[in-house]
Amino acid sequence: MNDPHDTPDLTGLIHHPYLPPAGFEAPQVGVYKASTVYFPTVADMRQREWKDKSAYTYGLHGTPTTYILEERLCALEGGLQCVLVPSGLAALATVALALLKTGDEILLPDNAYGPNKALAEGELRHYGITHQYYDPMQPDDLSARLNERTRLVWLEAPGSVSMEFPDLPELVRRCRQHGVLTALDNTWGAGLAFQAFDLLGDGQCAVDISAHALTKYPSGGGDVLMGSIITRDQALHLKIKLCHMRLGLGVGANDAETVLRSLPSIGLRYAAHDRTARALAHWWGQQSACVQVLHPAVPGAPGHAHWRAVCRSGLAAGLFSVMLHPRYSQAQVDAFVDGLKLFKIGYSWGGPVSLVVPYALRSMRTLESAEVAQGTLVRFSTGLESAQALLSDLQQAMQAHLPTA
Template sequence: MQYDTQRDAPHPHTTGLIHHPYKPPGDFQAPQPGVFKASTVYFPTVADMRRREWKDKSAYTYGLHGTPTTYMLEERLCSLEGGLQCVLVPSGLAALALVALAVLKTGDEVLIPDNAYGPNKALAEGELRHFGITHRYYDPMNPDDLSSQITPRTRLVWLEAPGSVSMEFPDLPEMVRRCRERGVLCALDNTWGAGLAFKPFDLLADGAGGEGSLAVDISAHALTKYPSGGGDVLMGSVITRDPALHLQIKLCHMRLGLGVAANDAEAVLRSLPSMDLRYKAHDQTARALAAWWQAQPQCAQLMHPAFAGAPGHAHWQALCEREPGTGLAAGLFSVMIDARFSQAQVDAFCDGLQLFKIGYSWGGPVSLVVPYDIASMRQSWPVHLKPGTLVRFSTGLEFAKDLISDLGQSLRAHLPWP
C-alpha cells in the first residue's frame, strides 16, 4: 500500500512527535559538551549501516559502542594520562576486571602486589581461580621478589603506586623494567596518581612517550575518584598506547557488554577542567593534616609518600618530585595509632569525628575516615609497618584548620595520651 503524505498526514500527538521534521542548527557551542543518550543509532541507508566501523571511532553503530559524549571523554582522558586509546567501564573495579579478562586465559598466571586494592585480590582468588588462572602475591617494595616470581606462565603483572591503605610507594620504573626484561605485560592501577602526580606512559618524564620510552602497558583508573570529584559517579577507564593491545581489550569490552551512562560521562566531563585545581587542594590539605598527626604522640607511624620516613618516600621523590617542592600527591594518607590503644578505642575515635564521614572511596568534597585491619589484608605483617591500628584519611575540600580541630577534639575524647 502506497503511503500518501498529503492525505495520510502523521498524527500530531503520536507519529508527528516522533518523526517531527525540525532539526536544530548544528553550530551550537557552549562550555560544556552535549550529552548524547542512545541505545539505537540511526543509519541513513543499509549500505551505510554495513560500512560503519565502531572500533576506531570513525563512526557510530550502537550506543554501547560509543556516542559523541563517551568518545569525547575517552579522548580527554587519553590526554590526561598520555595514552592513545581508552575504553570506559562502569567502575574502577570493572576496569581491573576487564584487563584481566582481556589478557588472561586458562593456565596463565597473574602477579599482584601484596598491598594491592583488596577487590583486585578478591577477583584473582574468586573468578580468575575458577577460570583456571592462578595468581601469586609479590613484595611491592622488592623488585627482586617480583623478578623471582615471574615464570613462563606469567602473563600479567599488576602495579600500584602507592599501595592500597598502607601507602607504600614502590620503585615503579624499576618494576616496569623488570617486566620489560621478561616480556610480561604490566598494568598499573593509576587511580592515586590520576595522570597528575606522574605520567604512567612516560615514567622518565623525558617527554618521549610511545615506543622506546619507559611506560606501563596498561593504565586502569577509577574515574569515581578525582576525575569525577563529586562522590556521586561510578566509572573506570582502561588506557593503552599499543593499538593491538587496545583492540584486544576493546573486543573483550564489547563482548562483555560494558557501557557507561551518558549522564555519568557528562558529570565526569564537567569535572575534568577543575581536576588539577582540586587535586592540588586535596594534596595541600592532606599534607597539613599529616604534619599535624606527626606531632601527636598517639601516632606511631605516618604513611604519606611525600613525607620523609614514609615507606617508599625516596621512590615518590624520584618519580613525582623532579625539582624540590614541585611533587604532587593525592589527598590520601594513613596513620598507625599506637598499639596501646584498642580497636574499640580507635573505632570510637572515628565515630567521634564530626566533619570526617565514615565511608569508602575518596576524591570527593567531603573528608572520609576508615579504620583497617591490616593483618587480615596482607600475607604477613609488613616489616616496615609498626604495630598498632591503621586509620586511613581522605581529605575533602574543607578548610584544613577545621579538619584539624575536628581531629583534635575526638583524639582528646577517645584516645587520650597517658
C-alpha cells in the first residue's frame, strides 16, 4: 500500500509527448509565455542568436508574440528595429542609459514630458550627466546650447501639456550639423500624424530614435503600460538592445497580446479622438472664459504652421489644452474640473474615456515663453464618447463654476 503522503508521479503529465498540429492561423496572434526556452541540443543552444530575432534563447530576449509586436510597430512608425519596455517612461530612460555616460550632456525641450525632466534632474545628474533645457520654439536657442559634451537631444511634438508644435525638421538639422543624436517622444503622433523617420516626405530628414508610450493610442484601453524604442540604424539599435538586456527589461505576453489586438483599429480610433477634440477646441475658442486654445491644428495656436508642414496626414490626435482667463482663481478652476461628469480626472490619454487635469504650468517650466498666454491651464483628452455629450458636460460645469464677466 502506498504511503498517502507520497507525491503522485506526474512525470508523464509534465513530459507528455503530444504536440498540436502545425498550420493553425487565426485573426489574433498566439500568446507565448516563457522564461525558460528549450534547446534540442547543447550545440543548438550555443549557436542561437537572439539579437537579430533569428532564434529564441530566453523569455526576456523575445518570444513569437513580442517579436511580432515589435515588427508591427516598426511598420506603423516606419522604423527597422524595435525593443519593448514596461512603460513609456522606461523607453525614455533606456535611451538615456544606453547612450550617455559620465561627462556627457543631454538637452531637453523646456516643455518636455515632466518625468523625462525629472530623470535628467535625478538619476542622470547622480551619474554625472548634465542637462540643459532649450526653447523648442526657438531653434537658435537650441543651437546656442549645443556644445562638445552634448550627446543627445530630446524632441517632443507637440510639447507636453502646453501643446506647442516645434519646427521639427529645423531642430533635427541643427543637431545633425553638430553630429548629435536626436530622440523624439512620438507618443502624440503615434506613427499616424507624421512619420518620425521621414519628416518632410523626401526621405532626407529623420530623427534617430522614436520613443513611444504604447500605453496611449496603441493600447487604446487605458489598461496597459508599455513602451517602445524604434530605430533605423542597426548599430544604434544594438546599443539600446544590449542595455535593454543588461537592465533585465521585458513585457508580459498578455500585455503584448492586448496591444496586438488593439493595433488594427488604431487609425480609426485616432481619427475619432481627433474629430472630437477639434469640435471641443472650436467650442472653447468661442468662450469668453478661455483666453487661448492650445491645439496644434487650431489656426493661431503655437506652432500651427509647423504642424501643417510636418503632419501632412492632417491628423492631430485627441489631446488639447485651454488657458482659462486669469480672473478665475485656482479654486474656481478646480471646482469646474470637479463638476465635470463625463470627463474623469486622471493622467494619461488615448483610452475610451475622456480625461481632464488642471496644471500649474508656470511651476513646470524653466524658461519664459511668449507663446502661451497667462491664466490657468486645463488639459483635455477626448475619449470615444460623442462630441455632443462632452460639450453638454462642459457647458453644465462652466455655467456652475466659471461665471462670465
